[in-house]
Each structure stands twice: as C-alpha cells, then as structure tokens.
C-alpha cells in the first residue's frame with residue numbers, strides 16, 4: 001500500500017538574501033503517513049516543524065528530497081491539501097457562514113450545495129446561531145473553530161495544522177481537541193498536526209512523531225493505541241496508558257531540548 005503522504009529524505013536550507021547566512025532547518029527527514037491517519041508532530045522550538053508543513057502545503061520548495069501525496073510529487077499548493085495555520089486568520093470582512101463557504105466558492109461549488117455544507121459544518125463546530133456574526137464578534141476559540149470549519153468545508157483529503165489551538169485558553173482548547181477528535185473519527189481525513197503540547201499530541205494522534213532538534217529529522221514515532229471513541233478528555237486522562245505515553249513522548253522531547261545545540 002502506498003502512503004497517503006511520503007516524505008523522502010527531506011532537507012531544507014534557508015539562505016538570508018542579504019547576509020547570505022544559511023540555516024539548515026531540516027535534514028534527511030523521512031516519514032510515511034497512512035491514508036486516514038492522524039499524525040501529531042512535536043519537537044523543540046526551531047526544529048523545522050513549520051518548515052515541514054509549509055513544504056507539504058507546497059508553499060516553499062525543499063532544497064533536498066521530496067514529498068509525495070498519493071504518490072505524486074508536491075509542486076505547489078493544491079485543493080487536496082487544506083491548511084490551518086495559526087497566522088492564517090479568517091477573513092474579517094466575511095461572516096462566519098461566508099468564511100466557511102469561502103473555499104467552496106473558489107472551487108465553484110453551486111450555491112445550494114454550499115449552503116448545505118455550511119449548515120453541516122456550523123453544526124459540527126458548535127456555532128449554530130452565530131452564522132451571521134463577523135470574526136470581531138467572536139471569541140478567540142470560536143474564530144479558531146471557524147478556521148478549522150473553513151478548511152474542512154473545502155473537503156481536502158489532507159489537513160495540515162500548525163499549532164491551531166495554541167492561542168486559546170485551556171478550557172476552550174480541550175473543547176476544540178474533543179471536537180477535532182470527533183471530526184477525525186467522522187471524516188477519516190489524513191491529518192498532520194504540529195503542536196508544542198505533548199498532552200495534546202498524545203490525545204489526538206494515532207501516532208506521535210518526535211523530531212530531533214535542528215536540523216529536524218525523525219527521532220521517534222510513538223504509536224498511541226487508544227481507540228478514538230475513548231478519546232474524551234475525561235476517559236483519556238484517567239487511562240494509565242495515556243500517562244505512560246505522555247511521559248515517554250515528553251522524555252524524548254526533553255532529550256532533544258537538553259541536548260544543546262537547538263534553538264530552544
């Protein structure tokens with residue numbers, strides 16, 4: 001079986017156009033993500049996580065190696081891949097429903113179908129009643145949910161998420177994690193989710209990929225063998241297997257941070 005996403009010997013070097021200074025962000029990163037898998041990615045700050053996601057999204061070309069989606073090399077952005085990046089805010093001049101419909105409009109999906117998709121995703125993210133609101137009328141967590149719904153509504157096969165919940169409070173974060181978990185279960189999308197938060201990585205991932213400090217490579221892949229249906233925060237955190245896995249991932253990350261030479 002071919003992987004949904006295949007990352008092969010990926011390397012990336014940034015060159016400052018003014019100073020010519022070089023930073024090797026990724027080096028020899030190889031990784032397969034199966035169809036329908038939820039892979040979380042953790043690693044020390046500056047190890048190249050955002051770089052990896054940007055390359056997968058087709059936003060920057062790698063300097064070495066390749067990434068394939070369904071066996072085809074990624075050469076630029078595509079509708080098969082949706083991104084939820086922290087800095088990609090939703091459009092402030094569009095209401096919740098028109099933000100969610102945005103990707104579908106670009107794809108030329110007819111109005112009736114668009115409306116049906118919007119209804120479905122508004123329900124899914126728990127924002128019924130807020131369809132006509134503008135982003136400035138929403139809380140940070142709600143905005144984040146709209147961003148997730150907008151990407152989901154466009155129906156990409158692959159979702160690339162870079163710390164999408166980093167800026168919301170702890171309580172909202174748990175709600176969003178549980179919602180994303182339900183969405184993952186319902187839609188069976190292939191998801192690559194970058195986070196700093198080890199608990200979040202273990203809670204959400206089918207596997208958790210730990211990257212080594214810069215230049216980023218795969219240090220370990222930790223499988224999380226807990227059924228998705230059992231992944232409510234209450235059930236999950238009371239499962240001793242969760243604590244053990246969290247400790248294991250945390251130790252792997254700490255080794256990289258404490259090893260020195262990294263950025264953080």
Ligand SMILES: Nc1ncnc2c1ncn2[C@@H]1O[C@H](COP(=O)(O)OP(=O)(O)OP(=O)(O)O)[C@@H](O)[C@H]1O
Nearest residue numbers: 014023025044045046047048049050051052214263
């Ligand atoms: N546009 C750029 N030009 C030059 N260097 C860059 C650029 N973007 C990132 N880097 C460098 O590449 C390395 C990896 O950056 P990246 O943003 O991918 O890390 P990260 O793992 O996402 O970090 P964090 O966890 O802090 O978000 C860092 O050393 C960073 O300084």
Ligand SMILES: [Mg+2]
Nearest residue numbers: 049050051162
């Ligand atoms: Mg980053």
